[in-house]
Amino acid sequence: MRRENRTHRLTARRRLAPTALALLLVTGTAALAQMAAELTGPTPPMENVPADPIPRWVVDDIRQMRAYPEQPPVIPHSIEGYQLSVNANRCLSCHKREFVQGSGAPMISITHYMNRQGQMLADVSPRRYFCTACHVPQANTPPLIDNTFTDMSEPGVEHAGDE
Ligand code: HEC
Ligand code: HEC
Known part of the structure; x- marks a missing residue:
């Protein structure tokens, strides 16, 4: 009984994994493509655009x-x-x-x-x-791409001499 359950769970996981991977690939590729477009400029890449x-x-x-x-x-x-x-x-x-x-x-x-x-x-x-x-x-100027940089003092590092 226990073993049956286990195999069932395993096959379910096996079926899920490729779906998750595909989803990750699709969203990842889309995000990368958008970032590349923002950084590299016009498509097709050799197009002349005003500076x-x-x-x-x-x-x-x-x-x-x-x-x-x-x-x-x-x-x-x-x-x-x-x-x-x-x-x-x-x-x-x-x-x-x-x-x-x-x-x-x-x-x-x-x-x-x-x-x-x-x-x-x-x-x-x-x-x-x-x-x-x-x-x-x-x-x-505004940053070329959004970023989530936080100053190292923000995550709550105690500062010497603050008091
Ligand atoms: C006529 C004098 C003068 C010249 C020439 C000069 N600077 Fe400066 N620099 C200053 C002064 C004065 C400051 C302090 C801030 C201000 O008044 O602009 C400064 C500030 C700086 C700072 C900021 C330092 C900090 O701790 O924030 C940097 C970096 C700098 N200069 C680099 C350069 C570079 C590189 C050059 C050459 C391309 C140069 N400076 C040429 C006078 C000069
Ligand atoms: C290889 C990189 C590099 C080059 C080349 C360089 N600097 Fe710097 N400079 C730095 C870095 C990194 C810092 C901050 C950390 C440190 O103090 O070393 C700095 C700090 C400074 C400061 C701040 C000093 C202070 O105590 O606040 C000034 C002013 C400065 N540089 C001016 C210059 C000038 C003028 C030149 C050219 C003669 C120059 N730097 C060349 C990397 C460089």
């Missing part, structure tokens, strides 16, 4: 909160016309340790003086030389 206007950067000089501690902070000021080449680095003319007193800019982080073994160098490390590889200006 969106270049967004205007936020240049209000207000330093933005970082989404997580290791995030390269976004650039809150205009960088138009700033030369950033092998021979000249306009960013460093304000952000380097030697120049922050005059410029009022925050000094490049201490990590920018470290080589990859963590040794301190006298000058900015070559791997931190091209600032805009990591730091970018921001435009106030």
